[in-house]
Amino acid sequence: MASKKTPKGKSGFFGVRQKPSGNLGVEFSDAARRCWIDMYPSAHKAARAYDVAVWRAERPREHLNFPEIKSRMEAEMLVPQGIKMKEITTKKKTKKKPSIVVNAGETxxxxxxxxxxxxxxxxxxxxxxxxxxxxxxxxxxxxxGPSTVIPIESSSEEDWAHFSKEEEEKGCDDLEKEEFWEQFRSSDNEK
Known part of the structure; x- marks a missing residue:
């Protein structure tokens, strides 16, 4: 039997990595894609979930954390909550536009x-x-649609004077507004 590759990471299992939260995350990758499986409270449960992903992808048995498991059905029964493989999308590298080099004597x-x-x-x-x-x-x-401009007739000072006199005659229920109008009138009288 071929020797098993040395597991990567501190967990001691393939595909299992400890996250900052303390839980263990399981990630599975093959030539065409990368998949996120889930978070697990123990390395043993996470390794079982990884093995189910290996069975589903029909990868060689040497990629299993528990090679003594004989079938996919047996591996899936050992992970009671099942697994949900979510494909991780990676950014495609875009080809960089070549730069323009201006040669000597060239405009x-x-x-x-x-x-x-x-x-x-x-x-x-x-x-x-x-x-x-x-x-x-x-x-x-x-x-x-086309925008329309509505001309506004300019108002004369007489119109504004009439407006402020109406306000004066009516009075105001709001004390703050009344104070404002008093200040406004006194500033008019000072000029």
Whole structure:
């Protein structure tokens, strides 16, 4: 029988890592994906859950924490609450846009023309981006409709004088407003 790989981590089991909370997290990965299984209070229970994931993925028996288990059904019975594998999405690495190097004696415009000739896919992608933005802006304008400006006639001092006299005659129930109007009137009289 081939020797078992040395388990990684302090837990002593494959796929089991201690989290800052003190619980043990179980993570499973194969060539195509990474999956989060769950948190468990003990390393033994976490290792059992990892083994169920190994059985479900049909990986070799040497990846099991408990190779004495003979079947998937037996492994699943040892984890009474079952497992829920949630795939962990990883950020895809995007290809970095090549930089533009301006050679000695070359103007910026000449360098940009050379870049466009060497990398037409970036020029096309940029054009499509701007076209998309313009189309979205036009759609927003069409949805809202044309804006209308309503002219406001300028008011004369006579209109304002009339307004403040009406307020004076009516009086005010609110003491704070009354104090404000008194200060306002006294500042008018000082000028």
């Amino acid at each position: 910026d415009e000449e360098a940009m023309v050379r870049f466009a000739r060497e990398h037409p896919e970036y020029v096309q992608a940029e054009l499509e981006h701007y076209w998309k933005c313009e189309a979205e802006q036009k759609k927003k304008e069409d949805d809202v």
